[in-house]
Amino acid sequence: MSAWTTAQLDTIRELGHQGVxxxxxxxxDRYGVDHTLHAIEAQASRIHASLKVLxxxxxxxxxxxxxxxxxxxxxxxxxxxxVAEEEAYSQLLEAEAAGCDSGPEYDELHRRWAQLxxxxxxxxxxxxxxxxxxxx
Ligand SMILES: [Zn+2]
Numbered sequence: 001m002s003a004w005t006t007a008q009l010d011t012i013r014e015l016g017h018q019g020v021x022x023x024x025x026x027x028x029d030r031y032g033v034d035h036t037l038h039a040i041e042a043q044a045s046r047i048h049a050s051l052k053v054l055x056x057x058x059x060x061x062x063x064x065x066x067x068x069x070x071x072x073x074x075x076x077x078x079x080x081x082x083v084a085e086e087e088a089y090s091q092l093l094e095a096e097a098a099g100c101d102s103g104p105e106y107d108e109l110h111r112r113w114a115q116l117x118x119x120x121x122x123x124x125x126x127x128x129x130x131x132x133x134x135x136x
Pocket of ligand 1: 061
């Protein structure tokens with residue numbers, strides 16, 4: 001059994017929320033030391049560090065929060081994605097309501113819309129969110 005260094009103990013504190021296996025892999029990767037899972041659990045308990053796996057939002061990296069099963073993100077980031085989508089839709093409606101078919105204002109709105117749609121489609125693809133058609 002190899003001795004534990006401060007850096008290895010710090011790795012437990014740093015990555016404990018990802019579980020004992022992640023800590024094991026990180027210590028092996030960083031320091032080339034292959035502690036048993038049991039040894040890691042023993043050390044974690046000794047330094048009062050938790051190895052309980054916590055959910056992490058892939059967008060804002062908040063820990064220990066509830067993940068929306070559909071979006072895979074926390075509630076706030078899920079809502080932010082909804083807002084971004086509605087914002088784009090709103091721009092379109094405003095352009096329609098203004099009754100303009102062309103002109104600089106229309107061009108600017110259309111450009112902004114395309115940008116937002118691209119952003120939303122990236123968000124939806126990245127997080128497997130439902131498309132607008134699937135929501136209606
Ligand atoms: Zn989030």
